[in-house]
Amino acid sequence: MGSWSKRQQVRDGFHDCVVGLQTPGGGSSNMLKTYFSDVKFNRCITSQLIKWFSNFREFYYIQMEKYARQAINDGVTSTEELSITRDCELYRALNMHYNKANDFEVPERFLEVAQITLREFFNAIIAGKDVDPSWKKAIYKVICKLDSEVPEIFKSPNCLQELLHE
DNA sequence: ATAGTACCTG
DNA sequence: CAGGTACTAT
Numbered sequence: 001m002g003s004w005s006k007r008q009q010v011r012d013g014f015h016d017c018v019v020g021l022q023t024p025g026g027g028s029s030n031m032l033k034t035y036f037s038d039v040k041f042n043r044c045i046t047s048q049l050i051k052w053f054s055n056f057r058e059f060y061y062i063q064m065e066k067y068a069r070q071a072i073n074d075g076v077t078s079t080e081e082l083s084i085t086r087d088c089e090l091y092r093a094l095n096m097h098y099n100k101a102n103d104f105e106v107p108e109r110f111l112e113v114a115q116i117t118l119r120e121f122f123n124a125i126i127a128g129k130d131v132d133p134s135w136k137k138a139i140y141k142v143i144c145k146l147d148s149e150v151p152e153i154f155k156s157p158n159c160l161q162e163l164l165h166e
Numbered sequence: 167a168t169a170g171t172a173c174c175t176g
Numbered sequence: 177c178a179g180g181t182a183c184t185a186t
Contacts, residue, residue, distance in 0.1 A: 029170080047169080048178085054171065055177055136172090 035150065038157045056098070061136065063093050064114075068121035079119040084111050090118065103160060113146045 032049060033041055041049075067090040071082060084091055086106070094114070099106060120139045129135045153159050 043169095050170065051178070058172080059177095134172095 035155050037155065059097055060094065061117075061140075063090060064117050064121050065125075065136075067093075068118055068125055071122060072125060076122075079122055082115070082118055082122055084115040084118060086111070090114070107148065109148050113143065113148075116146065117143050 029046065029050060032053070033039075033046070036049075039045065068082075076082060091106075091111070091114070095102070095106065117139070120142060124130060124135060124139060129138075153162060156162055
């Protein structure tokens with residue numbers, strides 16, 4: 001399936017910054033490829049790359065919904081009570097998935113966006129919008145606009161090593 | 167027709 | 177994650 005020499009390196013850090021990445025319209029597919037300068041892309045490899053990000057996004061949103069519902073069951077009534085810190089359960093779940101080895105320092109911006117996402121889910125569920133089969137679409141549309149730029153350092157084939165030496 | 171995505175499954 | 181289906185958009 002091709003040499004994903006950079007796969008492990010890029011995965012984690014990428015998603016600390018690119019959570020809601022939507023490929024259509026944004027031309028993001030080509031943008032992503034520029035971060036894998038050592039990979040020769042064909043149809044198959046490209047779709048696998050796209051699939052990864054699809055899976056990553058999926059995981060992110062599944063956690064958000066789960067945590068939002070859990071908060072509601074726990075009696076939370078206001079979004080003011082929902083904040084995402086580096087020691088909260090949700091953050092740990094995400095970090096465990098995207099940044100298992102803690103190679104990357106998760107940007108503050110990620111916490112902000114995650115919190116916005118969580119509150120978005122919370123409000124939608126409270127409002128009973130989840131009866132609509134496509135209720136998440138509205139949330140996706142909001143969050144994908146909050147994507148951060150992917151740090152340039154991830155373009156380096158040796159980004160992991162370089163980060164570890166900082 | 168093809169690429170990209172959501173949703174579900176293993 | 178990868179596979180598969182169904183659906184949207186180009």
